[in-house]
Amino acid sequence: MLAWNNPLDRKRQGTHYADRMHRILSVCQDCGILWHDERVTYRNGVVETKRVDDITPVGTVLVTPQYEKYGLRVNPRVLPRLRRMADQFAYALNVPSASVEVDGNIVYIRVPIPHEGKMPLITFRQAWNIQPDIPVGSLLLGVDDDHHQLLLDMTAPTNVHAAVIGMTGSGKSTLMRTMILSAELVGGAQVALFDPSNGFYPLSGHPSVWRGGLFRTPDECEIGLEALANGLGRRREGLLYVFVDEVPELIVQRPRIREYLARLAQAGRHAGIHLIIGAQHLLASQLGPMTMRNIPVRLVGRVADRTAAYNATARNDTGAEHLRGRGDFIVVNGSTVRHFQAACVTPDLLEDWSRRYPPRPPMVPVRAREEVAAVAAVEREASWGSGGMGGRPLDEIPPSVLREIRRYVEQHGKEPSSNWIYRLTKAHLPTGGFNRAKARRALELALNPEAYQPQGEAR
Ligand SMILES: Nc1ncnc2c1ncn2[C@@H]1O[C@H](COP(=O)(O)OP(=O)(O)O)[C@@H](O)[C@H]1O
Ligand SMILES: [Mg+2]
Numbered sequence: 001m002l003a004w005n006n007p008l009d010r011k012r013q014g015t016h017y018a019d020r021m022h023r024i025l026s027v028c029q030d031c032g033i034l035w036h037d038e039r040v041t042y043r044n045g046v047v048e049t050k051r052v053d054d055i056t057p058v059g060t061v062l063v064t065p066q067y068e069k070y071g072l073r074v075n076p077r078v079l080p081r082l083r084r085m086a087d088q089f090a091y092a093l094n095v096p097s098a099s100v101e102v103d104g105n106i107v108y109i110r111v112p113i114p115h116e117g118k119m120p121l122i123t124f125r126q127a128w129n130i131q132p133d134i135p136v137g138s139l140l141l142g143v144d145d146d147h148h149q150l151l152l153d154m155t156a157p158t159n160v161h162a163a164v165i166g167m168t169g170s171g172k173s174t175l176m177r178t179m180i181l182s183a184e185l186v187g188g189a190q191v192a193l194f195d196p197s198n199g200f201y202p203l204s205g206h207p208s209v210w211r212g213g214l215f216r217t218p219d220e221c222e223i224g225l226e227a228l229a230n231g232l233g234r235r236r237e238g239l240l241y242v243f244v245d246e247v248p249e250l251i252v253q254r255p256r257i258r259e260y261l262a263r264l265a266q267a268g269r270h271a272g273i274h275l276i277i278g279a280q281h282l283l284a285s286q287l288g289p290m291t292m293r294n295i296p297v298r299l300v301g302r303v304a305d306r307t308a309a310y311n312a313t314a315r316n317d318t319g320a321e322h323l324r325g326r327g328d329f330i331v332v333n334g335s336t337v338r339h340f341q342a343a344c345v346t347p348d349l350l351e352d353w354s355r356r357y358p359p360r361p362p363m364v365p366v367r368a369r370e371e372v373a374a375v376a377a378v379e380r381e382a383s384w385g386s387g388g389m390g391g392r393p394l395d396e397i398p399p400s401v402l403r404e405i406r407r408y409v410e411q412h413g414k415e416p417s418s419n420w421i422y423r424l425t426k427a428h429l430p431t432g433g434f435n436r437a438k439a440r441r442a443l444e445l446a447l448n449p450e451a452y453q454p455q456g457e458a459r
Pocket of ligand 1 (some may be wrong): 119120121122166167168169170171172173174175326327328341342343344
C-alpha cells in the first residue's frame, strides 16, 4: 500500500538532543516508572533485590522537518502511565506540546520544533529526487519521519480513493498540487481538476488534463462531475485521477455533486477512476456514510480538536488534533497511521510549469437536453420579438458547440472542417452529429454572430 524508499539519514546526536533525552528520563524517574526493584530468590535460599530498567533510551534522535523524536524502549507494564505523560514532557522540555506514540516496539516522545519563516519545509523537487522513478499509479505525498519518500499507490485495492482533510491553512491544496504535479510528470494517466478556489490553476494546462482545463465555477464542476459519473458505464482505458478541492462548499452550492461523487466513489475502482477530494471537515452527513466508506485513505492535516480528528480519520487514537499545519500530515488507512511532511510545489516551479503548459478554460461537456432547450428558448424569443409567431422550428445549435468551434479557431488559426464539427456534435449531443449544412451554419454563427440570419426566418 504505502511505499517507503531510499533512506535519507537524519538521525542526530549532540548535546541539545542528549540534554532533552536526559530530561525525558528524569521525568520518568520522578514518576517512578524508570525502573523497579525485583526480589529474586535463588535455589540456595538467598534472596536478593535487583533493579530492573523499565525504560531505556534508544541511542539516536530522529529529526523531521517539524519534530524531534526521542525513542524509548519501554516495559509494557509502564506503557499506560507513560502514554498519559505528554504534558509533563512538554513542561520539562519547555515546549508548547509533546505527544507519546507507540511505533512497533519503540515509544517515541514527539517534540515540535519551532516554526520559522515561510520557506517550504520540503520542496517537491527534494521529495521527488529521493527516488525519481515513481511508478504509474502512485502519487507523491512527501517524506515520512525517516526521510523516506512517501508515495500513495492509488491502484492498490485497499487504497483506490483518498480524502485530504484539515482546517484552512493546514496545507490541503498544497498537498493536492504535489499529487497532481507528480501525476503529470509520471504520465500514464489523465487528471481531472475541479477547484473553486483556483489553486490547481497553474497545473491545468498540461496535456494530460481531462478536457483541457480546470473546472472552476460550481456550474462547471457540476456539469463535469456529472459527465464523469454518467460515463461510468462506458468502457474507458487507462487511469483517471479526479481531484476535487473544497468539496463541502461545492456540495452546498450544487447538491447534486454529492450524488456524482457517491457514484464515482462506488464504481470508480472498476473504471480506473480514482477520487482525491479536499475538505475542511469530512462529515458523513454531508457526503453520505456509503461514500465515506468508499474513501479509505485519509490524509489528515491540522484539525481543530479530537472530534474533528475522529471525523476525519474514523479512529480515536491518531493524535491528529496535535498536528501543526504547514504540511504536517498523517496518512490513515484502516489501522495504519503514518506521519509525513507534505512536499510543497514552490511558486517558481508552478510558474515554470504554467509557462510551459499555459492553462486554458476547460471544454465543458455539453449537458444535452437542458442546454438545447435553453438555446431554443433564447432563439424563439429573438425571432418572436422581431417577426411574430410561426415559421419553421429554429436550428438548435447549443452555445457549447459554438464555444468549441471558437476554441478550435483560436488554437489552430483556421476553421474546423465540417467533419470535425460532425464528430464533435456526434460525441456530445443526443440529437446526433450535424450534417454539412448545419455544420456550416454553426461555423457562421460561431465566427460571425451578428451577421448570421437564421434560415427560413421571415424578416
Ligand atoms: N507542505 C508545506 N510546506 C510548507 N508550508 C506549507 C505547506 N503546505 C502549506 N503551507 C503553508 O500554509 C499555507 C496554506 O496552505 P494551503 O495549501 O492553501 O492550505 P489549505 O488548502 O488547507 O487551506 C500556504 O500558503 C503555505 O504558506
Ligand atoms: Mg485550500
